[in-house]
Amino acid sequence: MPTGVHIRDARQQLFDAAERVLLRDGASALTSRAVTAEAGVAKGVLHRHFADFDAFLAELVQDRINRMTDQSAALRASAGTGTVTDTLTTALTELFDPVAVAIVGLVIFRDELRARLGRGQGIPVLAEAAAMFAGYLAEERALGRIAADADVDSLALSLIGSGHLLFADRANRPDPVVLGQVVETVLADAVQRRLL
Structure with missing residues (x-):
């Protein structure tokens, strides 16, 4: 050029x-x-x-994290509608688009990038996703659709971990039925059966 x-x-x-x-x-x-x-x-x-290539990569990851703000707001706003299982199954599918899965792999692959991002516990993108899901589950708990004693943070981590495992093969997206069954299993003790 x-x-x-x-x-x-x-x-x-x-x-x-x-x-x-x-x-x-x-x-x-x-x-x-x-x-x-x-x-x-x-x-x-x-x-x-960008100051250097690692600064570029850090901003690339941050850009992906920033996009999650809108996803998080939409997910929380959906509390009380549809079923919890369907909502979370859809949210996991949207969250783990091929680019997000590739970015998680990039963060895992590059130690310098993780250090530069300087986040607390967890892998950037996945940690923010867990917070997004915990926020939604807290909204559902407040509405009485999730058990009052449900540990929404642990449920969110279980959903994100399970989702990442299912979506990690970028060439083959998981069957939506299987994904829904995993979500239902994770939530089994927290969501009343009639609301699944």
Whole structure:
């Protein structure tokens, strides 16, 4: 790309390119050269917008986490509608889209990235997802659709862990019926049977 040519929203263009590389080639292939080549820009463009490649990757992960804010609000707003099992099955399917699964793999793959993200316990993206699910379950508990003594944090972790295992094979999405059965099993002691 010639120098001096303005690139509209270069950061988003680079994020989109990184996601394509991740999906196609995996975390080990994600390099600054691969990202800029995929984006069709000079390597210097990445370094103009980010201090280094790890800073770029940290912002890529943060961008994914920021997208979860809308998902979280929508999930909490859905409390009291439909069945808890159906709502959570749908939420897990939306959460674990192929890009999210690839980003989780990237965070696991790169120790430097985890250190730079500097989060508390857990893996970034998955930890935020667990908080999102716990928030929804707390809303359902307040409505009486989840047992008053239910440990929503533990239920959320169980759902996220189970969901991640089922979605980890990026080539084969889990059968929605199987996913629903897993959600129902995790919630078996917390949700009244008639509401499943």
